[in-house]
Amino acid sequence: MDRRQFLKATGAASATMGSIGLGFFGYEAGRDPESYTGWETHEGAQQTFNRKRYARDYPHYKKVGPTSRADARTDVIFYRRGDFMRSWKDNTGIEGLPEHLQEYYRKHPDVLNQDLYLMKEIFPKQRADYRKYRDKFILASAWSNAMGAVSPTRINQPPEKSDFPSRRRFGDSSEPLKMKSAKKTSKLIKKIAHELGSTLVGIAKLNPDWVYLYPMRGRGFEPDKPLEVPKHWQYAIVVGTPMSWDPMYANPNYGTSNDAYSRSRIIAFRLASFIKQLGYAARPHTPGTDYDLMVPPIAVDAGLGEQGRHGIVITPELGCNIRPAVITTNLPLIPDKPIDIGIQSFCKTCKICAENCPSGAIPTGDRIEVRGYFRYQIDTAKCHTFWSSKLGNMGCRICVAVCPYTRKSNWLHKAALKVSVNDPTGISHSVLTGLQKRFYPGPDPQKYYIPSLGGENASYRPPPWWLRAEDFIEF
Numbered sequence: 001m002d003r004r005q006f007l008k009a010t011g012a013a014s015a016t017m018g019s020i021g022l023g024f025f026g027y028e029a030g031r032d033p034e035s036y037t038g039w040e041t042h043e044g045a046q047q048t049f050n051r052k053r054y055a056r057d058y059p060h061y062k063k064v065g066p067t068s069r070a071d072a073r074t075d076v077i078f079y080r081r082g083d084f085m086r087s088w089k090d091n092t093g094i095e096g097l098p099e100h101l102q103e104y105y106r107k108h109p110d111v112l113n114q115d116l117y118l119m120k121e122i123f124p125k126q127r128a129d130y131r132k133y134r135d136k137f138i139l140a141s142a143w144s145n146a147m148g149a150v151s152p153t154r155i156n157q158p159p160e161k162s163d164f165p166s167r168r169r170f171g172d173s174s175e176p177l178k179m180k181s182a183k184k185t186s187k188l189i190k191k192i193a194h195e196l197g198s199t200l201v202g203i204a205k206l207n208p209d210w211v212y213l214y215p216m217r218g219r220g221f222e223p224d225k226p227l228e229v230p231k232h233w234q235y236a237i238v239v240g241t242p243m244s245w246d247p248m249y250a251n252p253n254y255g256t257s258n259d260a261y262s263r264s265r266i267i268a269f270r271l272a273s274f275i276k277q278l279g280y281a282a283r284p285h286t287p288g289t290d291y292d293l294m295v296p297p298i299a300v301d302a303g304l305g306e307q308g309r310h311g312i313v314i315t316p317e318l319g320c321n322i323r324p325a326v327i328t329t330n331l332p333l334i335p336d337k338p339i340d341i342g343i344q345s346f347c348k349t350c351k352i353c354a355e356n357c358p359s360g361a362i363p364t365g366d367r368i369e370v371r372g373y374f375r376y377q378i379d380t381a382k383c384h385t386f387w388s389s390k391l392g393n394m395g396c397r398i399c400v401a402v403c404p405y406t407r408k409s410n411w412l413h414k415a416a417l418k419v420s421v422n423d424p425t426g427i428s429h430s431v432l433t434g435l436q437k438r439f440y441p442g443p444d445p446q447k448y449y450i451p452s453l454g455g456e457n458a459s460y461r462p463p464p465w466w467l468r469a470e471d472f473i474e475f
Helices: 003-021 023-029 077-087 099-107 109-147 182-195 245-249 258-276 295-301 343-350 352-356 380-387 398-402 411-421 427-439
Strands: 200-205 235-241 282-285 323-329 368-370 373-375
Touching (some): 077 099, 099 109, 109 258, 182 235, 200 295, 235 258, 235 295, 295 323, 343 427, 352 398, 411 427
Antiparallel strands (some): 235 323
């Protein structure tokens, strides 16, 4: 080792040893919900007003006479005006309307005048100006409508039908909008993804090797025919959110992937809707089984992180506590570059996930060649067998919970990450792994099994208070 390497190693080791001395304080800092990256305010942190001080026995309104219930057909303005415009005829006037509208307008002639004015004066002028100025507000309109998209349409049809917009939402043209530059478009898409709720977002040029050779059922492809990668699947946008942190640490019995799955799914649906309204093709690939491709290597290509020993992508911000979704598109974009933060060398010596895996599905050996690529290969059959034996929420996720990178974003975690990333010697890796085992010990992996299989229904960490059924329910 030359002098320069020695100084680097000494500096890394010194920083690591300093972290050990501050370990207890870092552990306490980790109890703060504000350090839950991507989930900072999930415990109502923004609801700060002391309402108990101002509580009263009765609301501010008072009953002053006989009460009646509202009629949605007339009192909800959108319903009433829609019904009115479908029914109104100049030659029959009010007599041609449904009885409930006749009765309402006789009681409220001023409202009838307003509704007629809207139909005869406002709407024709609005439509004329809309055609003239609509493109100025296309992003605002696309954003608004995307927020209402909670599921993809026509997703069980072939991609040439399901992926493309039937027409541009806010115009008569089926041609895509001309974007100024791929760089600006990429910046826009990332901002929209974050606004939609995505904690992480990255862009990759789609590698056809990551597309399944034969598709899953119900995705619009012929199930027994090899999947030909559509030409418009040019780019892949990866979005992702974390699972709720405290239940995640209490895996395998109290955690779930459904919370992050549902958020990432809705983000993908909405982002695909936004892209389609610009006139481009977009197809969401969402958890848990609505994928046409393998997500981890695409997330790696998009620069979100590196794939770990357990097969899950480890990110600098969330560790492996991320549930991603992908949107394939032909919208011109600039791909992000993959990153190297030392995960491969760290996983080579760490092995905590493999040691804690009750099924033995995670390898303790080196990476191997899998379909032409060098990577760790887990035994999915063993993994799923343990999944299926659990009494709590389906699944396991212990490997996510025990990973040293899956830590709250407090000052100690950030310092340890910087030490690990910038240590060329690997000395800090073994020290940090030791810290993980010291401060976050888990039960014997066999205790994770159900009692009838010789286990104790154990979890990696105690469950959060709001999931302890015995505290709320009489058994």
